[in-house]
Amino acid sequence: MFARTSLRELAHKPLRTALALTGVAVSTAMLVDMIMLGSGIETSFAELLGSRGYELRVAPKGTLPFDTEALIPSMSSLRDTLETVPGVAGVAPVLAAAVDLRSGGDGSAETPQPRRAFAMGIDPDEQGVYRLIDGAIPSSSEILLDGPTALAMSIAPGDTVGLYAAGGFGVTGRSIRARVSGMAEFFYAAQGDSPIAMRIDDLQALAGRPDQASFAMLRVEEGADPEAVMTAVSASARRVEVVTLSGIVSEASERLSYFRQLSLILGSVSLLVASLLIGTIMAVSVSERLGTIAALRAIGISRNRIVSGLTAESLLLCALGGALGLALGIVVSGYLESILSDFPGLPEAVRFFVLRPRSLGGAYVLLMLVGAAAGFVPAWRATQLEVVSLLHAEEP
Amino acid sequence: MWLAAVVVVASAVSASSARAQARFAPVAPGCPPDLEVLVERPWAENAGLVTGDEVALRATADSGACTARVAGLFEPPPDPSRLTVERPRVLFHLPQLAELSGRANEVDQFTIGLTPGVDASRVAARLEPLLPGAQVLTTAHVANRTSTTFLVVSRFHRAIGLITLVAGGVFLACIMVLKVQERRAPIAAARLVGIGRGLLMGWTVAEAAILSALGGLIGLGLGLVASRIINAVYQRVYDTTLIFSRVTGEMVLQALALAIVLGMGAGLYAGRRLFALDALEEVGR
Numbered sequence: 001m002f003a004r005t006s007l008r009e010l011a012h013k014p015l016r017t018a019l020a021l022t023g024v025a026v027s028t029a030m031l032v033d034m035i036m037l038g039s040g041i042e043t044s045f046a047e048l049l050g051s052r053g054y055e056l057r058v059a060p061k062g063t064l065p066f067d068t069e070a071l072i073p074s075m076s077s078l079r080d081t082l083e084t085v086p087g088v089a090g091v092a093p094v095l096a097a098a099v100d101l102r103s104g105g106d107g108s109a110e111t112p113q114p115r116r117a118f119a120m121g122i123d124p125d126e127q128g129v130y131r132l133i134d135g136a137i138p139s140s141s142e143i144l145l146d147g148p149t150a151l152a153m154s155i156a157p158g159d160t161v162g163l164y165a166a167g168g169f170g171v172t173g174r175s176i177r178a179r180v181s182g183m184a185e186f187f188y189a190a191q192g193d194s195p196i197a198m199r200i201d202d203l204q205a206l207a208g209r210p211d212q213a214s215f216a217m218l219r220v221e222e223g224a225d226p227e228a229v230m231t232a233v234s235a236s237a238r239r240v241e242v243v244t245l246s247g248i249v250s251e252a253s254e255r256l257s258y259f260r261q262l263s264l265i266l267g268s269v270s271l272l273v274a275s276l277l278i279g280t281i282m283a284v285s286v287s288e289r290l291g292t293i294a295a296l297r298a299i300g301i302s303r304n305r306i307v308s309g310l311t312a313e314s315l316l317l318c319a320l321g322g323a324l325g326l327a328l329g330i331v332v333s334g335y336l337e338s339i340l341s342d343f344p345g346l347p348e349a350v351r352f353f354v355l356r357p358r359s360l361g362g363a364y365v366l367l368m369l370v371g372a373a374a375g376f377v378p379a380w381r382a383t384q385l386e387v388v389s390l391l392h393a394e395e396p
Numbered sequence: 397m398w399l400a401a402v403v404v405v406a407s408a409v410s411a412s413s414a415r416a417q418a419r420f421a422p423v424a425p426g427c428p429p430d431l432e433v434l435v436e437r438p439w440a441e442n443a444g445l446v447t448g449d450e451v452a453l454r455a456t457a458d459s460g461a462c463t464a465r466v467a468g469l470f471e472p473p474p475d476p477s478r479l480t481v482e483r484p485r486v487l488f489h490l491p492q493l494a495e496l497s498g499r500a501n502e503v504d505q506f507t508i509g510l511t512p513g514v515d516a517s518r519v520a521a522r523l524e525p526l527l528p529g530a531q532v533l534t535t536a537h538v539a540n541r542t543s544t545t546f547l548v549v550s551r552f553h554r555a556i557g558l559i560t561l562v563a564g565g566v567f568l569a570c571i572m573v574l575k576v577q578e579r580r581a582p583i584a585a586a587r588l589v590g591i592g593r594g595l596l597m598g599w600t601v602a603e604a605a606i607l608s609a610l611g612g613l614i615g616l617g618l619g620l621v622a623s624r625i626i627n628a629v630y631q632r633v634y635d636t637t638l639i640f641s642r643v644t645g646e647m648v649l650q651a652l653a654l655a656i657v658l659g660m661g662a663g664l665y666a667g668r669r670l671f672a673l674d675a676l677e678e679v680g681r
Binding site for chain 1: 456459483531544545547548549551552555556559560562563566567569570571573574577578669
């Protein structure tokens with residue numbers, strides 16, 4: 001009954017209702033987006049890291065993977081050590097280095113302009129940083145490319161390319177010719193990175209980093225506790241940093257804390273705006289109906305019933321505006337995501353706005369609570385007034 | 397000349413630091429003699445390091461430690477990209493770092509000074525083919541590359557600002573409609589006694605403009621206070637002189653003008669709706 005009465009009241013003032021609904025919808029959209037942003041990076045980064053089944057990362061002491069140019073020396077012996085640690089099922093070392101990629105591969109002046117590529121030296125059998133899409137995993141003097149780089153440089157599987165170690169000058173620069181063995185998707189590549197993968201020993205030779213790695217990914221045996229394995233690995237290899245995925249996620253989240261703080265502030269402001277808007281509308285609406293309220297009380301309608309009716313009206317505004325806001329928020333988050341997707345240095349797969357039913361539900365519940373409070377306060381105050389004086393005041 | 401460290405600074409730096417000693421310990425094999433470094437001030441303060449202390453440095457995680465003397469502390473330039481980076485910056489003499497890291501005759505980058513008037517882009521284009529494996533970038537190019545983060549954040553802020561503007565506009569329109577609806581009868585009466593629509597509309601719009609200007613001024617005041625709080629808090633948190641939030645005169649004028657225009661628009665809209673009603677009927681109510 002409350003809903004029907006509230007609907008009738010709202011329909012009686014269509015312009016006011018439409019504006020209030022629009023205001024609530026925009027505020028809710030902002031709130032939803034800020035809730036999505038608040039936990040989006042963390043959720044999406046955790047999903048990305050956990051997607052390949054490597055639960056631990058080993059990096060040079062004091063660093064995180066892809067964090068600095070520091071390298072792990074004597075990787076072979078470290079790998080042997082790590083493989084003996086109980087609970088470790090596999091070790092995938094990765095060396096990252098910048099190289100210049102030139103199609104044609106003969107290095108002559110006529111060949112096209114080189115492209116700075118982000119090369120990853122990998123153990124081809126451990127597909128921890130890439131997923132093969134087409135062709136074969138690279139053998140010696142072979143590389144894998146990603147689609148956009150291949151397209152931009154008109155390179156196809158089977159072609160030969162030239163690779164030049166970045167930082168080597170003139171004729172003394174190290175270079176190799178390599179065949180493109182296939183195409184791959186690279187999980188950790190940032191936008192515009194031009195990632196390539198090759199055997200780690202090939203890249204070590206090209207980059208002049210013999211037996212060195214940027215980091216290693218560790219697969220933990222099924223059923224083993226990653227934290228316990230981390231402790232065991234740390235005890236066996238004291239000169240390296242061993243971190244769990246949650247440790248990396250927490251560090252990344254800390255570095256992008258700006259977005260978390262922004263989302264908290266703007267989310268709170270959105271809620272405040274929504275509550276002010278509904279509060280104002282309801283206060284005016286109640287003051288316009290003081291006479292009606294007094295008459296209702298005069299004929300014996302209880303205060304609770306009147307307050308419930310007015311609060312229901314406010315809740316209805318929030319429910320309708322909130323539903324519109326949820327839809328609007330999802331659309332707007334796509335637009336904001338497209339802006340932040342240019343953020344440098346982050347893997348392309350990482351999303352800032354992650355849609356989670358729980359977040360949406362949380363935003364909706366918050367809004368309804370605010371709406372209930374905004375409707376309850378003016379209604380309760382109105383019912384506290386003296387009926388007789390109200391009726392006198394309403395006399396023409 | 398001091399060069400930023402690329403090597404791993406052992407985590408034991410603070411643990412192994414010692415107060416100034418009169419003489420250096422004997423030089424370990426592979427360590428440059430008389431090794432000295434500059435350490436950035438905030439990190440040094442946290443680690444309790446002062447000029448003259450000794451620290452242990454390793455080129456790689458498994459190499460032996462070299463003892464270096466802290467020759468001084470330097471104030472890091474305010475760089476937003478390093479705000480959340482906890483590793484310290486340590487500056488070395490170039491030959492000492494080259495020796496320590498085993499990278500003799502290698503550098504990560506170097507700068508080239510040009511004769512005044514020479515086009516940097518042309519020089520870069522002519523130099524790059526001569527240096528396979530190296531990139532030759534103009535200062536403008538480097539600045540453009542390193543500012544990508546801030547350009548993205550700036551675009552994001554503009555988008556958020558636009559949404560806030562829509563929310564504010566709707567809020568204002570709502571308030572104006574409520575205010576005008578409150579005065580349907582007096583305005584209808586004014587129309588009936590012969591006051592022109594133009595004048596009444598002018599009053600309505602002027603009132604809306606004054607209301608939004610006052611609201612805008614209060615908002616600006618809140619914004620200024622918030623900006624000061626943000627700067628004070630974050631400068632303390634990150635121990636930096638960076639300006640996190642800046643309110644300029646241009647911004648103030650823009651915000652105020654926008655608030656007034658929005659208010660006038662809302663007033664005009666609400667007024668037009670009001671004047672479309674029958675005055676007699678409104679008074680009859």
